[in-house]
Amino acid sequence: MADKEQPTKRQIAKAMNHASKLPVNIKVTTAFISKIDAKVKRLFRYILADYRHRFKIKYINTPMSVVIMGIDPENSPSGYLGVTIEGDERMLVQIEDHRIRDEDEKTHFWVETKFIENLCHELVHVCQNLTDPECKRRWCYIAHNKKDEEEAYFFNRFEIEARILEQFYRDKYGINIFMSGRKDIEITK
Numbered sequence: 001m002a003d004k005e006q007p008t009k010r011q012i013a014k015a016m017n018h019a020s021k022l023p024v025n026i027k028v029t030t031a032f033i034s035k036i037d038a039k040v041k042r043l044f045r046y047i048l049a050d051y052r053h054r055f056k057i058k059y060i061n062t063p064m065s066v067v068i069m070g071i072d073p074e075n076s077p078s079g080y081l082g083v084t085i086e087g088d089e090r091m092l093v094q095i096e097d098h099r100i101r102d103e104d105e106k107t108h109f110w111v112e113t114k115f116i117e118n119l120c121h122e123l124v125h126v127c128q129n130l131t132d133p134e135c136k137r138r139w140c141y142i143a144h145n146k147k148d149e150e151e152a153y154f155f156n157r158f159e160i161e162a163r164i165l166e167q168f169y170r171d172k173y174g175i176n177i178f179m180s181g182r183k184d185i186e187i188t189k
């Protein structure tokens with residue numbers, strides 16, 4: 001007989017969803033070609049809740065609208081696999097979405113994995129922007145030449161943090177997105 005004291009999977013999922021509710025000042029919109037919007041939003045809520053709890057850090061209390069979108073890799077304006085652009089009370093996350101171009105339903109495991117990882121990486125940058133910037137993360141510091149553009153980017157403490165967390169969040173919360181929501185896609189010029 002099942003132990004009635006043990007919460008069911010459904011109860012746990014409900015509690016997790018509740019625990020990861022977004023603060024009222026933070027709004028999230030998504031735009032992807034495959035039907036993964038609900039999963040991306042949930043991924044973001046989980047990551048933000050984990051991030052806040054892990055670093056015992058406060059949210060900003062100004063309004064913030066976060067837009068997360070997949071962009072065509074062949075027309076990527078930045079040339080990066082992912083970027084987070086900050087504006088006045090707005091943030092725009094652009095992720096190169098291989099699903100827009102791939103005709104093969106069986107996307108390579110590595111490409112799909114990297115897509116989720118890039119998404120998690122940029123979502124960590126969003127978390128950094130949504131929380132107290134003064135929170136010290138000394139464990140992230142690696143000596144470098146700040147005048148060297150490449151070193152300044154690679155050893156920036158927020159970049160190091162995002163790189164450390166991207167794979168952890170991919171495995172912990174991103175796995176639901178893996179290979180899901182794909183449909184035949186047509187591009188009209």
Ligand SMILES: [Zn+2]
Nearest residue numbers: 121125159162
């Ligand atoms: Zn980054």
